[in-house]
Amino acid sequence: MTAAAEEEQPGGVDALYPFLSAPRPGDPLAGHAELLAEVRRSTVDKAYEIIELRRRIVEREAARIEACSAELARAFASGARLLAFGNGGSSTDAQDLASLFMSAGDGAPELALPAFALTNDSALVTALSNDVGFEAVFARQIAALGRPGDIAVGLSTSGDSPNLLHAFDGAHARGLLTIGIAGHDGGKMAKLSSIDYLFVVDSPSVHRIQEAQTTIYHVLWELTLAALARGGPAGTATTDLGGTAR
Known part of the structure; x- marks a missing residue:
């Protein structure tokens, strides 16, 4: 259409x-009919742009998203905790991601999962940034909180943030499952061997990148919950990347 x-x-x-x-x-x-018409066209174009971007991602990444969800379900079933992190707008996405996993999907308390955003404690973030350096702000927290088998999820629109790169290296060294969600071409995150699953939203627009990244982690959450609810591997669930797991 x-x-x-x-x-x-x-x-x-x-x-x-x-x-x-x-x-x-x-x-x-x-x-202002001409102005309104232009705004209308722009709105419709942006809607179709994100729809097409999501379609490309599902065609390329569906199998890996399902595999990652299976790993998440196994990790949580074994007592893992999820640590999410990012900078700027990606920090709020990390907080949203953590709140999703902490929520009791459909009111089922047994599906509430231990998940934390590493930017929530402003005193800790500013202390580490001031006393140690901003590049270590996530790696230091992972060193203190992360246990083998836990999960580290980092989000970045560029994929180049030094504090995320250090965090992934530290998490991998400590035996955490590492998941990256990046934009553009993946940046320096795409070159790391310390990220187990990297999902790249290949768009030049930061706005479309963040919209699609939000969709990716919502689908990861839904598939993980579905797997835990039925006690089976998440890989058997399917999704259209529009946020519907079945």
């Missing part, structure tokens, strides 16, 4: 963004 055809569908862009539709008489935006 084309973007133009989608716009004509009931409940399409008009339903999501009614202010982009043709303004009514007296509307203060009535004299």
Whole structure:
């Protein structure tokens, strides 16, 4: 379906963004039809851009995402804890990722999993940054908290953040399962041998990268929960990368 055809569908862009539709008489935006049309086109183009990006990722990475989910399920079943980290916007994604695993999916408390974001403690983050150096801010926490069999998940849009690179090396050396979610071409993260699973969102847009990265870790979470709920390997579940595991 084309973007133009989608716009004509009931409940399409008009339903999501009614202010982009043709303004009514007296509307203060009535004299800006050309601007509104451009914003409308831009909104639709961005929606189709992220849909296509997700489609490319599922075609390339579905099997590895399922395999990674199987590893996550096995690790959690053995008592693992998940440590998530990232910088800037990726730090909030790391916090979201940790909160997903900590939540009791569908109200089932037995599915609440131990997961922590390494940027939550501002006193600790600033102390390590000031006293040791920002490059060590995650590696030091992993050295103190990480146990063999635990899980380390790092997110970056560039893949080049030195503190993530040090964190992955330290986590791998301590026997943690390491998972990276990067953007562009994977950056320096793609060259590390210390990352067990690396998922790269190949887009030049930071906005689309973060949208697709969010989808990846939501699917990892859903597949992991599904595997733990049925007591079987996560690899037998399927997903469309739109966030639906079945």
